Amino acid sequence: MTRSSDDRSFRIGTGAFAALVLLIVAGIAFELTRQSTLSITKFGLKFWTTKVWDPVSGDFGALPFIWGTLYSSILALLVATPIALGIAIFISELSPRMLRQPLAYLTELLAAIPSIVYGLWGIFVLVPIVRKVEIAMGAKPALGVGMLAAALILAVMVIPFTSSVAREILKNVPTTQREAAYALGATRWEAIKVAIGFGRTGIIGAVMLGFGRALGETMAVTMVIGNSPQISASLFKPQYTMAAVIANEFTEAADELYLHALIEIGLLLFIITVGVNLLSRLLIWSTKRRAVTTVIAPVVAEVAA
């Protein structure tokens, strides 16, 4: 056989695998829609906007679950992002060489812990601490389980993902970038800023990866969030997420409409995840275009001044 035919078969082979991914995603979307037709036809768009979830009377609305999922994930992101980026910057830029490997290894270890273990840790360690905080703040009744506990546990779970990816991004920033900054008389902090600016798109990708992880997390969240479908901005109120309600109620849902409603929640989660990913692509795309002019130029100007 000739070299070019080898090339061709390799291209076809890898192309087939890439097509497989598309097929799987399309298959998931199709199957989720097909298995939730009863609920889609009965509730229509109302499913997105109503608040009642009553398996007894067969009345289903997903709004509290959508709210709980987005709220807990965004809160988790707010807590996790600064910490994760701090870890990444420290490991890649500031840490003594000896500490680098152990630190990187330890943060990655966090990602290897099963979520049920996080959940148990949440119940036995985190929730009592949150309850003490609630009692101190006069919340009634002080339950401990609720939005705050869920957001905190999610933050811990998200940190290793965001920080590992961000670390790799920073590691891959060409040394010439930093050297150029130093050559212009930049301080260490300013040189790091240049490196971050250079890796900006990748870092946003790292944060969005963490967000995706938080959206879909099930077991640890259901163990500490309180599983009560209500919409509240309060950090102490028990709430519910989409993944949690599916995990909780799927096994015992014998009624057709009930089952279809649960699968439609899966469909919503799928749509929202796809939406979030699209949004992050857009964000990356737009920052890519601005990166050079808006990030590096001001630093250079500052240094020059």
Place this chain on the structure above:
Amino acid sequence: MKLKTFAVLLSIALAACQSNESKTPTAAAPMTINGAGATFPYPIYSKWFDEYQKAHPDVRINYQSIGSGGGIKQLTAQTVFFGASDGPMTDAQLKAAPGAVLHFPTVLGGVVPVYNVTGVTQPLRFTGAVLADIYLGKITKWNDAAIVAVNPGVKLPADDIAVVHRSDGSGTTYIFCDFLSKVSADYKSKVGVATSVNWPAGVGAKGNEGVSGLVRQTPGAIGYVELIYALQNKMTYGSVQNKAGQFVTASLDSVTAAATGAAIPDDFRVSITNADGAAAYPIASFTWLLLYEHPKDAARGKAMVDFLKWALTDGQKFAPLLGYAPLPQPVVAKEMQALGKIQ
């Protein structure tokens, strides 16, 4: 070249799979019967199937504890030979099945209220109305007049009640709501009976262990767990007033008494919560094995009938050892008769 090697390897692998497949069903292998359903009776069922296979090596019964809802679904789809459920099938579910389905009670379980009230050491007493109002969110303080009235001599604090219920769909929730709906019209109309309901109050925790864990940690909390779970973990739980007006503490005897007091219909689809009888514990229920009246496979059908005959008689002695309440004699006699219908 590489592609060719890959193709050869693939065909070898495929051939290997095929030859494996053709080996499995041989005449000497034991008859396998598959079932699926409720998680609550899983420990006793696996004990039974294990013991039964020791005595009858030619029959092997597999059971997957995937939940009552899943059991009914798989039985209806005929992907399993028998199902198991903590709640009887509804009329609509029976209609959806491709053949007549029979219910056979196997053992009994109870549900008990557990709580964590600061400064209270003696067991508390509850009425159905009090429990219903707590779970409706109408009674919110431990020193509410309704609770104080049934607990004379107990010093109850003015703490808030933190209501805890199951978050996962569960037969335990079904039995608990079934009892509360019988004693409170308000509860029946606002909440109703199902494995998951729209709770007006409280937080949800996953599984018996989740509920008991949260109750233990949270001052002022109340929850409900399976009797078997409370016994195994040596938890204190409250007594509940039964239909005869007695406050009964749940035990294997008082749960069996509930099945004795109830009138059992011919199809065994009966709720025995709030049963008659002075000794009957009011939050009790059967758990059922589900079989087709005319099984597709006669040999397997006969094997299941033989198994059930053993489980309902000799097998019952394993029940108390594992924390389940055994069936009362009249129910067993009635089931033995019903087993004759299967052919």
